Amino acid sequence: GGNTSEGENSDLTGSIQIDGSSTVYPITEAVAEEFRTEAPNVKVTVGVSGTGGGMKKFTRGDIDIVDASRAMNADEQAAAQGNDISFEQLSVAYDGLTVVVHPENDWVKDITVAELKKIWEPGAQGTITRWNQVRPEWPDQELHLYGAGVESGTYDYFTEAIVGKSHSSRGDYTASEDDNVLVQGVSTDPYALGFFGYAYYEENKGKLKAIPVNDEDDSNGTGAILPSLETVKDGSYTPLSRPLFIYVNSKAVARPEVVEFVNFYLDNAGELSQEVGYIPLPEEEYNKQKQKFQKFATGVGASANNQQ
């Protein structure tokens, strides 16, 4: 449960509508669930219509909070402005993207970001098709690629981090929106290489082998680094750890239950995100987010008062 919450807040009523990314959903669900003991009379509902669908609703003012696995883009910001909605972006956890191979794959000990780029960049399509093309000592076998669907924030982030340009990658890989499907694919294909959320690796360690990634930048940890709670949290597992967000509507924070909920969210996101398979931000990062929200909430509250 929440460590900072002081018992029930049963005089708080109302409802809070949340929608958006299915990646962020488990965290929000956990927070909403705990918030039930904190404020039993506040009805919190959470949808999973994707970051795109969530943003659409958010920028139209249909919902109070949107779960996002990527940052709001310029068009969406413009739409929000058009509807007279201001908002605040809050980071709530990290998702570590894990590069995996089949457990019987004994040749890959580590991989560099450059090699990943060589594999995944658009030009690789049709040319980089065998393992030994990536690193000569690897076997002369077909290379089978698995990764997140191109419409997902995960793919967005992976291409940005590896290839350097969002949505820039080869197309001849097996994509799936559902990471369990990818787990299934990689764990049955000895020549597979794939990437997906850290939690899916955690849960399927027996069936998969994670590959340490070397970003060839010693300022954030030397050599190839395996994803783990620590390496992601301390920032040494770069560039494949990405932040997950929630956005809060300025009009919604006029309602005390929303403020209470978001505070509760930031207070408990660390513990709860870890529980559902994600990686918490460092403690000071949560404090920063809280301050940011505090300022936003009071600022908006003040301006709302001014207008009256």
Place this chain on the structure above:
Amino acid sequence: MSKKVYKLEAKNLNAYYGNFHALKGIDIAMEEKAVTAFIGPSGCGKSTFLRTFNRMNDFIEGFRTEGDILLDGRDIYDKKIRVDELRKEVGMVFQKPNPFPKSIFENVVYGLRLQGIKNKAVLQETAEKSLQRAALWSEVKDNLNKSALALSGGQQQRLCIARALAISPSVLLMDEPASALDPISTAKIEELIHELKNDYTIVIVTHNMQQAGRVSDYTAFFYMGELVEHSKTKALFTSPSDTRTQNYITGRFG
């Protein structure tokens, strides 16, 4: 002198199935409370003509008529005529038995229920009376709730007759009502027709010339869509005025 009003009348009636000219310029007038028999070889248009009197042909795509059909002097193809009312007035029994997939009782009282009659006693009484008239009562009285579809062909046809009688129409059209009946039931039906003509106008299609002779007051002979001859039954059978009729009734035909 006012013109005589017949019960049923056709005036220069032509009927078509698409391009097929099924009835050709038919003129006929039928007296009230008389039995008229339609005879003629298979395919000559007897059923087609019979079914124009209650407009059952309306449902056949491509079917159309020219000319008038009058019931009590009123054109039944008039726009203002309500076909359902017409059909309550002009009952019909079909060539093939067509009981509803319901119980025997429900078959008989169907027409009454349509009129909104719910009184159990009335329904019961009408059902019994109609079944008796149709010579079926004794066979089914213990099984009124049995499905009508489990009856034999002959029983089914008698049920259909009972059903038509239950709504007391003033005209009764019968398309070979006895062609699926045994002689005993047939005799009863014929007897019934005799009784009914005191109150009803009856038109019956039959292939059985003996039957036509027994039951009808008037007989109309059709041939290839034409009405060849229409006169008192006795006269038609004893001294037909057209050679085609002559040939037909003496079986010298075809």
Place this chain on the structure above:
Amino acid sequence: MSKKVYKLEAKNLNAYYGNFHALKGIDIAMEEKAVTAFIGPSGCGKSTFLRTFNRMNDFIEGFRTEGDILLDGRDIYDKKIRVDELRKEVGMVFQKPNPFPKSIFENVVYGLRLQGIKNKAVLQETAEKSLQRAALWSEVKDNLNKSALALSGGQQQRLCIARALAISPSVLLMDEPASALDPISTAKIEELIHELKNDYTIVIVTHNMQQAGRVSDYTAFFYMGELVEHSKTKALFTSPSDTRTQNYITGRFG
């Protein structure tokens, strides 16, 4: 002396629809190349009995028989008997016309196609012959590709007869084949039955006692599931041995 082998024979045959005892201990033997007529009031079991000869009742859930039915001395309810072969041997014409929703031509040659005959000339020839025998040829010869469903009731029934003849069975079962026909067609069919009995064994159910008298060599009278009397037609009509038969044929019944 060896026992005489009849074409068709029933030995102590009982038939049931579920609990309803439809045929009661029937014993009958029918000569080869003779016409036997089944007569009796509606619902007495004529159709039921007729349909046991080609086992058409097999399809009715709850129907079962006890006792034997023999064709050429062989039990047709024997396990080794093939029902489809039996039915090619024992053709049938039904009470209600039931043409296939195909063209007239395809209806007639259906049985031949079943046997794998594809030769256009053979089919054409058989179709023509069968339609002629069934007194339908002249009416349809220009329309062989028209749908059979567009024919009138009488035409449909004659088509069904033609269809049955086309596979040249040795026995022909006819369940009131003429009840939907006009006298001219009926006469033709009766004539045809006369011709056919030179080669075929024919059993015909009829309500028309005149017809029974005209076409049949033997007549069997049924009453409430029992075979009351079976003898030469003349004998049965002129000097019935059972009073029930007497009452029935004189119309003094019920």
Place this chain on the structure above:
Amino acid sequence: MFHLNSTFSTLRKSEKIIEGLLWLSATITILVTVGIIWVLLSESVSFFSEVSIVEFLTEKEWTPLFADKKFGILPLVAGTFLTTFIAIAVALPIGLTIAIYLNEYAHGTFRAIIKPLLEVLATIPTVVYGFFALTVVTPFLQQFIPGLAGFNALSAGIVMGIMIIPMISSLSEDAISAVPRSLREAAYGMGSTRLQTAFGVMVPAASSGILVSIILAISRAVGETMIVAIAAGQQPRLTLNPLVPIETITTYIVQVSLGDVPHGSLEYRTIFAAGLTLFIFTFALNNISFWIKKKYQEKYD
């Protein structure tokens, strides 16, 4: 005299009202179509103002979400066609055989039990089918077909076929059993075997109902999403090879509309263009089958 202006005029009025209501129900389907076309067109129009229809129809690659965007719908159409074809190839023979078997051969009570049991196949959530295809069917097939990829059109199509079996078997059985008994008797009376009765008489007489069941089944297969999304991979690819990963139009649409793509962007609008394509595709299909049905019926009706 028979009366016309009777107390039944209220009845007549209610008849008119009922007919009106029924007409309304029927025209709602037009409104739905109009709604769908409107939804699809309103976004497709701005899509096609940026992407030429020629490119859309002739380009052989579909990569709208990549940095290097290509907007050729053909790979998705091919994927849709492929999985649908496989599904129907599985479901049609099996479903029709079951329908005939149940109607012509099986005992009444057996049929009464089997039919609803099979219908359960159509009620299993398609997510379950998807995982079944991925984790059971594909590995099983891989034992016989060496080149079979982990995600492929074949398993997805087969499983989809199994799912739509009851559509064909139940609806066709209904149609066959609605054929008047007299026809069946006529056929048996001629010495037909059960098979000959079935194919010579019953199936032709029930053809309109059977055709409808097939059209419905095809439509369901064309519109099915989750099975292909899970088991067929999500790789738009212009191929008719059932052994490799493909992507169907529906999969693409659902992935994007539930994904993280910003709404209102060109990328997002692709789903409306794809949806429109599918709509036109099925529209053509239905027109053709309607035409066949018409022609076929005119012959015998």
Place this chain on the structure above:
Amino acid sequence: MTNSDINRYKDKAFQIFGIFCTLIGLVVLAVFLIDIAIDGISRIDWDFLTSLPSRRASSAGIYTAWAGTLWILVLTAVIAFPLGVGAAVYLEEYSRKTKLANFLEINIANLAGVPSIIYGLLGLEIFVRQMRLGGSLLAGALTLSLLILPIIIVTTRESIKAVPRSVRDGSYALGASKWQTIWNQVLPASFGGILTGIILALSRAVGEAAPLIVIGALAYVPFAPTTPLDEFTVLPIQIFNWTSRPQEAFLTNAAGAIIVLLCITFLLNGIAVYLRLRQQKKVKW
């Protein structure tokens, strides 16, 4: 071998093939049911049925999901049944064989092939936004009703068509109006077929997740709906959600939820099968 022997062998062969095909269907079904049962049956208990969603698989329940599914089912049936049957009756009994009728026929067959997600987009535009129903049960049920309308119409038309002309004639000849004939004869006689269609249609509706997500059905709702205007979740969304979670225990939950979903559809099928059997006993021509 004679021709008739060949025919007989063909007949036998087809019989065996028929049994084989039926068995394929049944075996696949059994495999499914057993597989799901093994995975999920142990998970089903009172708590599972009465608990709210949770991040912990072991304490997560499907109370709001099955309540939502039942609501959706009933609402969808109530909306789609009269609409679908009404449209079918109109097309089959009232409309003349005009161009419009042809167009309607093609149009309906066409709608059957529109992927469900597009209905979701339509529902979002019309019911959620224009009619301002929000992500409510009513919006969901309306959307699913449109989705299954073509199936109901098409199957109902077929069963109406199968009612013999002679039965209609009999009714009309007794003075029945068109509607009386339809109501008293045609619909009762075709009831069995209509039911089959509606069951197939509802079974489809009950398994849909994607269109409902699009119109705004939720995944986490801590209260069961009490009016048609409430927000909701349904079992397929819960199942879909759980199958994509990394933790194995959620897959077990999904299997449990699938069992419940199947039970609901079984119940539905059971009722329909019962009605259909009763019907078939009555109507045989």
